[in-house]
Amino acid sequence: MVLLLGLASCGGGESDGDAIRYGFDFELNLNDTFDPRASLSTCDRLALEWIYGTLTTLDENGQPAPGLAESWVLDDAAGTFTLTLREGLEFQDGTPFDAEAVAAGLTYLSTGEQSREDLKNFVSAEAVDDVTVQINLDGPGFGLPYGLALRGGMIPAPGTYDVDNPDDSEAATDPIGAGPFEFVSFQPGEEIKLARFDDYGGPLEYEFDELELRSVGVGNPAVNALRAGELDVIGYESESQNVIDEDSSLSSNSRLGEVYAQLQLRLDEPFDDVLIRQAVNHAIDRQRFIDVVKNGVGEVAWMPYPEASPNYNPAVAGLYPYDPARARELLAQAGVPDGFEFDMAIPGGVTDQERQGELIQDMLADVGITANIVPLGTDIATEYYLQKTGDAFSAARPASAEPVGAVEAQWAEFEFVAIHNMAERADITALIEQAKVAPTDEERAQIIQQAVAIVVQDALEVPIAFVPRNVAWDSDRLAGDIGAPSEICDPVDLEGVSIK
């Protein structure tokens, strides 16, 4: 007790200074590399985006907007995508952020296992003049403005990478970009320190000098650290809403985007039978899910797009209402009147996901289906997709930057998720390709709706609910409003936020 009191009296040591401290789970989200080419986790963006910035950005409605590039022109007929950069930009080491550097950077990124997914149909890039980059394509370039807002648009400074020896790049440990914050230091598993780049010429404006990204566990550890004043900003799950609301020193924001809770199906036994898939859809009480897991905040998901999306197809909404009796009928028709058993993978160590999995398990048990929960580690891509751990995956489906993404990624041919879920569909692929070259947004939306109809009618997945992303901050210390991210791997919006 004496020891405790003595140490307690030695307060301080948590110097805040001019740094905003943003907490999230490094183990869950970061791959310990600062090279966007080598990054194997979409959530590496939580750290990388501050350092590199992106050539384009996505606005509040998820539409491409200028970033480090101020404009672009797509010419599908000529197979070119032409970017015009802002004038006078520099990398954080003083080298010019010009067309030559961007062309070389894009060529480098096009060889990355995941970064190349953001540069669909990329063949080559060349500098036309100091600020004009021409990207040559061998297919539609519709997705590029979206992809350039992700890792595909994060250009490392020349000299930090070697195109001929990409695995030896310095960018992995000593990144230099043209983003609003420079890399200062990295303690693995602990923190990343960034300092404002005064010569940043992009569209974003920040009113604080330092940003500390700190590793903290999801859920109680993050909320307690925020309440104790050791973090300034965190994302949190809905289960912590009451605790945050009760603390008058905290403020919060939520945003309902296109992230949705889902039971993703591997279309192999037992889910190779459409009757079984439809039965599972009928067994899920979506509103109850929202009430129990998301504290009543959310929107029922009947398809991969929310009602506000132009891709939402009202004709197939509500096709599978909660109806356990109907579910049992379908199971009987499928030849499994007593139900069946399967392994349901869930992301391990995330309380919300565990609750989701347990609730789904409970609902399926009511119709005779036994779901064995299999928690996965941090490398979900390897465990669920490559190693085929589990017959289905209960998780939150990340939103896709481009309009076709939600359908394309899961059911189009040659897509990673579709391949490993045995879910490639030629009919959906054909519609997606048509959508990419549609002359207007309206026509594109109509085509995507047709693809959505196939997804829903064939019950290729079990969408459950669109879930909010939440952010909480210490409003005693920070001034300004912090926007909640729209997607799981989006950093919070700290524009206009300052330290009081």
Next chain:
Amino acid sequence: MGAFIVRRLLGLIPLLLLISFAVFALVLAIPGDPARSIAGGLDADEDRVQEIRDELGLDDGLIEQYGRWLGDVVTGDLGTSLFTDRSVTSELSTRFPVTLSLALGAVFLAALVGIPLGVLAAMRPGSLLDRALGVGTSFGIALPDFFLGTALVVIFAVELDVLPAIDYVPIEESPVQWARHLIIPWIALGVSASATLARQVRGAMIEVLDQDYIRTARAKGVSERSVIGRHALKNAMTPAVTVIGLQFAYLLGGTFIIEYIFSLPGMGTYMLGAITSKDLPVIQGVVLLIAVIFVFTNLVVDIIYGVLNPKVRVT
């Protein structure tokens, strides 16, 4: 005593060799082609499979692989992570002190609290104090450390704002802040350990206090303080030393949950990430380090036995 220590040290050599081979052989525990399994199974990218095979030297003979691996280990090279490309030795050199700080502090706290409690209970067996301590230690053993840790954070960090909730400060940076950041994790881990130790000490003390030589000492008028402190405690400490050693070794390998709750960048979280991604060099490095520490912890326990009981030195 010196000869005793030398004998024990020489006895470690074959044991360490055996451990090193067992750790190396973890690669054989992976079914099928280890490189393909690590890379992602049947659908794995072939270039990646060959890359892993080259990194692990799997195309060579087993003895050659072991020899090369052992040679590297002896020179301090535990290999490179298959996924982050960071040196395992370098990572462990920053993470091990964190876990060591946790384990040592918890064990120290356990001894500080557990031994006196056990002695007190043994001095008055069956008394109200003894029964109360019995209930208390049962509660302490049953209480999950993660629950206690979270509760202490809410009380001391959130409500009272007198101690930090997360983070680690190296001792060389500030010994006071190092201790402040670890006091709650120490208590969370130490409660259960001290309860176990208290029970062990109580049992051993009761047995010792019932010996003839204790009765003789009392009959000769030796003060109770001397009876307990000089005669009984020394002999009752032997099993307690074993328990402390075991607890220390257990804590070194089992602090993951506490590390996660308090955002401490220790070996626990490092190992967990390696297991889920089948990062074999990291797994081998951590297992080897923990095994070696376990062996040397036993050696220290043996030496302390020798100090406490000279008869042990001649065996």
